[in-house]
Amino acid sequence: MTLTITxxxxxxxxxxxxxxxxxxxxxxxxxxxxxxxxxxxxxLVFLVGDxxxxxxVGTGVVVMALIxxxxxVGVGHHVVRSAAEYTASATRLGNxxxxxxxxxxxxxMVGTLSAKVLVVGGTPLLDPKNATLVSxxxxxxxxxxxxxxxxxxxxxxxxxxxxxxxxxxxWALVLPQMxxxxxxxxxxxGVGKAVSHVTTSYVNMDVRFFAVLVYVxxxxxxxxxxxxxxxxxxxxxxxxxxxxxxxxxxxxPAVMASIGMLSGYCGTLLTPMAAxxxxxxxxxxxxxxxxxxxxxxxxxxxCLLTCNVFLLYFLMFR
Amino acid sequence: xxxxxxxxxxxxxxxxxxxxxxxFNPMLVVIVTAIVTAFAAHFPVxxxxxxxxxxxIKTRNLPLIILLPLAVIGxxxxxxxxxxxxxWISGIxxxxxxxxxxxxxxxxxxxxxxxxxxxxxxxxxVRPLLAPMAEGAAEARFGALPDKVRYKLRALxxxxxxxxxxxxxxxxxAFGAVVLMTTFLREAGIEVEPIxxxxxxxxTAVCAFCIHAWRLRRLDAWLAREMAGSAPTSPTxxxxxxxxxx
Numbered sequence: 001m002t003l004t005i006t007x008x009x010x011x012x013x014x015x016x017x018x019x020x021x022x023x024x025x026x027x028x029x030x031x032x033x034x035x036x037x038x039x040x041x042x043x044l045v046f047l048v049g050d051x052x053x054x055x056x057v058g059t060g061v062v063v064m065a066l067i068x069x070x071x072x073v074g075v076g077h078h079v080v081r082s083a084a085e086y087t088a089s090a091t092r093l094g095n096x097x098x099x100x101x102x103x104x105x106x107x108x109m110v111g112t113l114s115a116k117v118l119v120v121g122g123t124p125l126l127d128p129k130n131a132t133l134v135s136x137x138x139x140x141x142x143x144x145x146x147x148x149x150x151x152x153x154x155x156x157x158x159x160x161x162x163x164x165x166x167x168x169x170x171w172a173l174v175l176p177q178m179x180x181x182x183x184x185x186x187x188x189x190g191v192g193k194a195v196s197h198v199t200t201s202y203v204n205m206d207v208r209f210f211a212v213l214v215y216v217x218x219x220x221x222x223x224x225x226x227x228x229x230x231x232x233x234x235x236x237x238x239x240x241x242x243x244x245x246x247x248x249x250x251x252x253p254a255v256m257a258s259i260g261m262l263s264g265y266c267g268t269l270l271t272p273m274a275a276x277x278x279x280x281x282x283x284x285x286x287x288x289x290x291x292x293x294x295x296x297x298x299x300x301x302x303c304l305l306t307c308n309v310f311l312l313y314f315l316m317f318r
Numbered sequence: 319x320x321x322x323x324x325x326x327x328x329x330x331x332x333x334x335x336x337x338x339x340x341x342f343n344p345m346l347v348v349i350v351t352a353i354v355t356a357f358a359a360h361f362p363v364x365x366x367x368x369x370x371x372x373x374x375i376k377t378r379n380l381p382l383i384i385l386l387p388l389a390v391i392g393x394x395x396x397x398x399x400x401x402x403x404x405x406w407i408s409g410i411x412x413x414x415x416x417x418x419x420x421x422x423x424x425x426x427x428x429x430x431x432x433x434x435x436x437x438x439x440x441x442x443x444v445r446p447l448l449a450p451m452a453e454g455a456a457e458a459r460f461g462a463l464p465d466k467v468r469y470k471l472r473a474l475x476x477x478x479x480x481x482x483x484x485x486x487x488x489x490x491x492a493f494g495a496v497v498l499m500t501t502f503l504r505e506a507g508i509e510v511e512p513i514x515x516x517x518x519x520x521x522t523a524v525c526a527f528c529i530h531a532w533r534l535r536r537l538d539a540w541l542a543r544e545m546a547g548s549a550p551t552s553p554t555x556x557x558x559x560x561x562x563x564x
Contacts, residue, residue: 005379008382011386012381012385016385045375049374053368053371054372055371058366058374060371061349061371062349068343068345069345069346081396087398087401089398090398090399090401090402090405093402095402097397097398097399097402098399098402098447100390101442101446101447104387104390105436105438105442105443132435132436136387140387140390143390144389144393150397151394151397157396158389158393160392161393161396162385162389162392165388165391166388174345176377177380178345178348178349179348180373180380181374181376181377182348182351182352182355182373184369184373184377185352185356188369189355189356189359190323190324191327191331191355193323194328195328198328225331225334229495230494230495233498234502237502237503237506238502238506246508253503254515254517257500257502257515257518258517258522259519259522261488261495261499262484262523265485268480269480272338272344275344276380276384277480278480280440281445281476282476284445285444285445285449285473285475285476287469288469292470292472296476296477297477297481299533300526300533304485304522304525304529307525307529308522311522315518315521
C-alpha cells in the first residue's frame, strides 16, 4: 500500500473533527457553537471535500469566512501549568526534550531522501509526488509516540495540546489556504493577463536599465499582489522578460529566470498574502502585531531587491 | 496589442490592496476579493461558488505543514521544551542572539541549497527552539526582557527562517521553482539547462546572506543599547524566565 497525501487529509480531518467536538463540549468557551461549527466545516473539507459538489464547498468556504470575519472563532478554556511546573519538568527531562522535537525534521528528511528506494513489489511505500509532506506526516506520528513515551502522556493529551495551539492560531490557520484559493480565482479570471497588458502597454522600455528595473520590481510587486512568486513568474516573464530582455536586448535567459524568481521572493517577504510565511508565524509566536514578521523583513527585502537590479543588469549582459 | 483583454478583474487587485491597507479582517478581504474578481470576469453566481470551492480543495496541502506538528510541539511545550531551550543556550557563554540567528541563517541556506528544506520551519523549529533560544541568549546577558525586545527577537527569528529558506532552495536543481522556470522558458522556445538556472541563484543567495547577517550583527549592539536604557527602570517581566547558567 502506498501512503499518499489523502491519508494525511484523513488524519488532519480527524484531528479537526475532534477539535470541533472538544470545542462543543467546552462549557467555558465564549463562542462555543460558532467556533465548533467553524472547525467542523473545516474538518469536512479534509474528510469528504473532494467528494462534494464544488458549489457546496464554495458555499461552505464563504460561511467559514463570514464566521471568522465577524469574530465567531474564539479561544476555548485550557488548563495551563504554572511556571514552576514548566521549570521542574524541564529540569527533569533535560536534553531528552529535544529528541522528539528534532525527530520531526530528521524523519521528514530521511523519508524524502529515501522515498525513491522504498519500493515493495513495484509499489512505492511513499507517494513519490508528495514525498516530503507524507514524510512530514510520518515524522509527526513518530515524534508523537516518542513524546508520549518520554512524558508519560497519552495521545489524547496530544490532541488537547493541538487544540490549544489551533485555538491560539484561530482563523490564521485557514488563511494560507484562502489566499491559495484566491490565487487560483485570480488566474481563472485573467488578472495576470490584465496586469501584463497594463505593464507592457504603458511603460516605456527603450532604455535597457529601465527594462531590467521594470522586470525586477514588477516581479516583486506582482508577488506582493499574488502572494506567490510562482504565480508572478509566468506573467512578468511572458510580458516583459522574454519579449524585451531576451527578444530585444538578447540577455542570458538562465540569469533572467533565476534572478527574476528571486526578486519575486523579495516580494514574498513583504506581503500578508504569503500567509504561511508571514501571518501564521506571527500568530504562532504570539506576536500582538500580525505584521511584525513582515516589518522585520522589510530592510532585508528592499536591500536585496536593489542588489538584484544590478546583479541582473551586469550578469545578464556579460 | 490585443484589444479584447478584460481589464475589470484588476478591480480585485484594488479591493485586496484597499482591504489590507484599511486593516479589515483578512478573511473578509479575501472572500470579498474572490467574489468581486470572479464577478468582474462575468462569472455567474454558481460558477463563482464552484471556482472558490475547487480552489479551496486544490490548496488543501497548504495547512498540513502547520497542523501536523502541533500535537507534538504542544505536548513538549507542556513539559518545558521552551524553558529548556532557553536554559540550554544560556549555558553557552559565547552565544548571543545575533550570532545564534546568524548561524541558523547559514545552516538554513546551506541545507535548503542541498534540498533539505524540511530541516527548518516555523511550527517545528522557530516556535519551540529558535525563538526561545534567541530570547534565552539575550536574557543570559541582560536579564529579563521587556515585551518590545522579546517580540522583536521572535519576529527576527521567523524572518531569519524565511530568508534562509527562500534564498537557499533556488540553488537546488530539483526544486520546483527551477523546474517551473525551465518548463516555462521551453514553452516560449528557449532551452536552458536547470543547472544554469540553479547556479545563477548563487549571487543573490550570497547577497541575501551578507545583508541579513549584517542586520543580525547589528542586533546585538541594538540589544545592548536598548537594555542599558531600560534595564534599571523596568526590572522584570513576569514571563517564565529561565535560570542563568545551566
